[in-house]
Amino acid sequence: xxxxxxRESDLAAWVDRLIRGRPVWGPVAKKTQFVFxxxxxxxxxxxxxxxxxxxxxxxxxPTTQELVAFSPRGAESSxxxxxxxxxxxxxxxxxxxxxxxxxxAEKHADQNYLANRAATTIVGSSIQRVFKRAxxxxxxxxxxxxxxxxxxxxxxxxxxFETRTRKGxxxxxxxxxxxxxxxxxxxxxxxxxxxxxxxxxxxxAPAAQVAHQVRFAFIKEELWKELAHDCFSCGTCNxxxxxxxxxxVQDRWNLDQVSGVRCRSWDGCQLEDFARVxxxxxxxxxxxxxxxxxxxxxxxxxxxxxxxxxGGPACVGCGRCSAGCVPDIADxxxxxxxxxxx
Numbered sequence: 001x002x003x004x005x006x007r008e009s010d011l012a013a014w015v016d017r018l019i020r021g022r023p024v025w026g027p028v029a030k031k032t033q034f035v036f037x038x039x040x041x042x043x044x045x046x047x048x049x050x051x052x053x054x055x056x057x058x059x060x061x062p063t064t065q066e067l068v069a070f071s072p073r074g075a076e077s078s079x080x081x082x083x084x085x086x087x088x089x090x091x092x093x094x095x096x097x098x099x100x101x102x103x104x105a106e107k108h109a110d111q112n113y114l115a116n117r118a119a120t121t122i123v124g125s126s127i128q129r130v131f132k133r134a135x136x137x138x139x140x141x142x143x144x145x146x147x148x149x150x151x152x153x154x155x156x157x158x159x160x161f162e163t164r165t166r167k168g169x170x171x172x173x174x175x176x177x178x179x180x181x182x183x184x185x186x187x188x189x190x191x192x193x194x195x196x197x198x199x200x201x202x203x204x205a206p207a208a209q210v211a212h213q214v215r216f217a218f219i220k221e222e223l224w225k226e227l228a229h230d231c232f233s234c235g236t237c238n239x240x241x242x243x244x245x246x247x248x249v250q251d252r253w254n255l256d257q258v259s260g261v262r263c264r265s266w267d268g269c270q271l272e273d274f275a276r277v278x279x280x281x282x283x284x285x286x287x288x289x290x291x292x293x294x295x296x297x298x299x300x301x302x303x304x305x306x307x308x309x310x311g312g313p314a315c316v317g318c319g320r321c322s323a324g325c326v327p328d329i330a331d332x333x334x335x336x337x338x339x340x341x342x
Contacts, residue, residue: 001163001164001165001166001168002162002163002169002179003159003160003161003163003164003171003179003180003184003185004024004160004161004162004163004172004177004178004180004229005158005159005160005176005179005180005181005256006158006159006161006176006177006183006295007157008157008158008159008174009066009158010158010175011042011158011159012042012043013042013175013176013202014042014085014174015039015042015045015101015262016041017044017173017174017175017291018087018171018174018251019039019040019041019042021084022028022037022082022085022249023036023038023082023084023085023173024040024058024085024087025056025084025086025087025090026039026044026045026046026047026086026088027031027045027047027049027052027305028044028045028046028157029046029049029082029273032271033052033053033247034046034049034050034051034052035052035053035054036052036054036056036059036086039087043172044129044193045087045088045163047088047125047127047128047152047154048128049088049128049326050129050130050131050132050134050270050318051090051131051134051318051320052093053240054239054240055093055240055241055242055318055320056086056089056093056097056098056142056242057093057096057097059084059098059116059120060085060097060100060113060116060117060120061104061113061116061245063265063266064263064264064265064266065078065264065265066078066114066261066262066263067112067164067249067261067262067263067264068261068262069259069260069261069262070259070260070261070262071259072253072259073234076121078261079111079112079115081115081116081118081119083119083120083121084119084120084121085120085121085122085123085171086120086121086122086123087123087125088123088124088125088152089122089123089124089125089148090124090125090127090318091124091127091136091145091192092136092145092199092242092264092307092316092317092318093242093316093318094122094124094148095144095145095316096145096242096243096316097122097141097147097242097312098145098146098147099243099306099314100113100243100245101147101183102309102310103118103245104245104316109209112264113259119280120165121146121150121168121171122147122149122150122151123152123171124145124148124149124150124151124152124155125151125152125166126151126152126153126188126191126192126195127152127192127195128154130195130199130200131318131319132199132200132319132325133200133201133319133320133322133323134199134200134279134317134318134319134324135199135200135201135202135203135317135319135332135333136199136274136316136317136318136319137195137199137202137317138197138199138201138202138317139203139207139313139315139316139332140207140312140313141196142312143310143311148164148168149163149164149165149167149168150162150164150165150168150169150171151164152226153188153191153192154191155187155188155191156187157231160184160185160187160188161175161177161180162185162188162197169188174330175332179272179286182296187212193302199317201319201322201333202316202333202334203317203336204258204333204336204340205311205333205336205340207303207312208307210313210336210340211237211303211304211307211313212302213336213339213340214299214300214304214336214339215300215338217342218300219256220342221292221339223342224292224293224295224296225292225340226293227292227295227329227335227338228292228294228296228329229329230327230329231270231291231294231295231327231329232327233270233271233272233291233294234270234271234324234326235268235270236321236324236325237268237270237273237298237321237324237325237330238266238267238268238269238270238271238298238322239266239268239324240320240321241302241320242315242318243302243314243315243321244266244268244270244319246266246267246274246315247264247265247266247267248264248265248266248267248270249262249263249264250262250264251263251267252262254256254314260320269288269294269301270294270298271294272286272289272294273286274294275288275294276289277289277333284297299332299335301314302314302315302332302341303315303332303336315332317332319331
């Protein structure tokens with residue numbers, strides 16, 4: 001909608017005013033890494049972070065979420081969204097949230113997610129430090145982030161603040177902003193463009209070609225067994241992924257055995273029991289029992305199955321799965337490079 005300039009010395013006062021008005025989540029340091037946490041002071045905010053340990057989707061789609069409370073009197077929805085700000089989100093995580101917005105809204109819309117999403121104002125932030133396993137600069141660069149209300153870019157002397165929605169425009173009233181000059185707008189564009197070329201890893205081919213090749217490789221079981229040989233089936237790659245959205249639903253009963261809550265928690269397709277279904281009378285069937293089958297499913301899910309619906313792969317190149325995998329076999333760049341060899 002508009003572009004503004006905020007001096008660097010005025011950033012902390014602005015963020016502190018936002019914190020006084022509603023919950024603000026932003027990147028903070030946690031030992032040698034970074035996490036998105038509710039801010040108590042602007043002093044905690046670290047816009048120079050490389051990547052957060054867990055993606056910021058957790059603010060809208062919590063790791064564990066109460067859905068319904070039940071008792072003999074009936075059931076009551078637990079949807080109670082609160083206005084909040086998700087601050088300092090890198091563009092690749094905004095792209096991931098764009099995907100979740102689409103997937104949770106289609107067909108049988110997920111009101112739990114959508115209520116939290118509607119109550120959240122998202123402020124993007126330019127990347128100041130590149131993660132060692134990132135490849136966001138080369139995977140589907142034609143897919144642009146859309147679902148944010150404003151974007152903050154660090155430039156000389158301060159920040160360019162570009163508003164995208166009325167919610168983003170409303171934040172301007174809390175800070176000492178001035179209208180940005182065309183020169184500052186151009187400088188911000190150059191800053192973000194230069195950063196796109198700084199990723200240490202490069203996706204080996206265009207997304208459409210990769211989607212075709214990966215799908216074609218489905219039947220090459222020996223290849224997938226080779227790639228999955230050291231997999232622990234721990235699910236770390238799922239938990240750290242900003243575009244994964246699978247969950248498990250369980251009822252938690254109170255001691256009275258007549259009341260309780262229904263909750264959902266993040267789940268992952270790499271876990272051994274993820275694809276196990278009941279056949280009744282104590283019997284079950286696991287239709288992805290082998291490690292290579294689960295490993296293959298993850299890669300096809302990220303790079304092939306959803307491309308047409310999303311307009312690109314369900315991978316945004318953040319590098320979290322690559323860094324989090326103990327045997328280091330989850331990196332999509334290396335996996336795709338190997339598939340393209342055969």
